[in-house]
Amino acid sequence: MTASFTMNSHLGKRILALVRQGNYAHAGEEEAIDMALAGLAKDPHRSLLDAGCGRGGTAHYIQEHGWGKVTGVDIEPESVREAKHAYPGIRFEAGDIMDLGQRYAGYFDAVTMFNVLYAIPRHQHALSALAEAARPGAALMIFDYEDPGSYGAHAIMEGSAAFLPNPMAAGAIGGDLEAAGWSQTGHRDITEAYIRWYRHLVDRIVERRAEIEEIAQAEGYQRVLGLYSQLLDVLSAGHLQGAILSAERRA
Ligand SMILES: C[S@@+](CC[C@H](N)C(=O)[O-])C[C@H]1O[C@@H](n2cnc3c(N)ncnc32)[C@H](O)[C@@H]1O
Incomplete structure (x- = not known):
């Protein structure tokens, strides 16, 4: 299994x-x-969407630290169920980012995405849906992998599937944002931090081997270790970067 x-x-x-x-x-x-949120003034009354919230830890941290009243949305229902259980003070919903424009037209004051866009095939489509869900002037923060142009030749595979199917293309993401109704306000290369974080993560995987094997067997442990070791190599070789992008919803 x-x-x-x-x-x-x-x-x-x-x-x-x-x-x-x-x-x-x-x-x-x-x-x-x-x-990622250093440039966003704290305002606990801001309605903030954490798109692709996963197990909810990020949404919880954002709300607890006063950046806004958070709604977390994720396409994977089991993670949403656990997020609701772990953080009852936060609104979580199962759903596809692509549908948020209809559900929340003009509602959110800010949108965050932490390592989500790389998993979505059509960036412009997703960014348009988020623009529809945001009010004019709303802030967008994207924290993700960025392909400087050489990642394709060094892509990491998870069996027959790509581990990071759609990292932001350095030459295209600005145009995708513009076309989707956002004006880009910032771009920060954080590759050095990514390398440091993934080096630490690989060390932690090795340290927690027994616990990983308990839930995913020896094969699962080898798989996780292999993937993140490869990711560290690709980042260190400059074929993949980490970036924080900010944008504002045009009126
Ligand atoms: C690497 S996880 C990051 C989770 C969370 N942002 C965090 O930082 O812990 C990527 C998440 O994006 C979600 N996701 C991928 N495509 C999505 C979509 N179209 N709509 C909503 N969520 C999506 C996945 O289910 C997954 O939970």
Whole structure:
């Protein structure tokens, strides 16, 4: 059974939560959230969408630290169920980002996405749906992998599927944002931090081997270790970057 899990499945995120000691499935955990939201003034009354919220740790951290009243949405129902159970003070919903425009037209004051866009095939389509769900002037923060142009030749595979199917293309994401109704306001290269975070993550995977094997067997452990070791190599070689993008919803 474990042979077929992917890191974005419920079991994959459970392993990551165990290794990271928190309900996070993005690089850098809480340090990354503070880094990504450093430019967003705190306002507990802001309606903030955490799109692709996973197990809810990020939504909880954002709300607890005063950036807004958070709604977390994720396409994977089991993670949403666990998020609701773990953080009853936060609104979580199962759903596809692509449908949020209809459900929440003009509602959100801010949108965050932590390592989500890489999992979505049509970036412009997703960004348009988020623009529809946001009010004019709303802030968007995207924290994700960015392909400088050479990742395709070094792509990491999870069996027959791509581990990171659609990292942001450095030359295209600005145009996707513009076409979707957002004006880009910032871009920060955080590759050095990604390398440091993934080095630490690989060490933690090795340290927690016994616990990972308990839920995913020896094969699952080897799989997780192999994937994140490869990711560290690809980042260190400069074929993949980490980036924080900010944008504002045009009127
Ligand atoms: C790497 S995890 C990150 C989770 C969370 N943002 C965090 O930092 O812990 C990517 C998440 O995106 C979700 N996702 C992928 N495509 C989605 C879509 N079209 N709509 C909503 N969620 C999606 C996955 O289910 C997964 O939970």
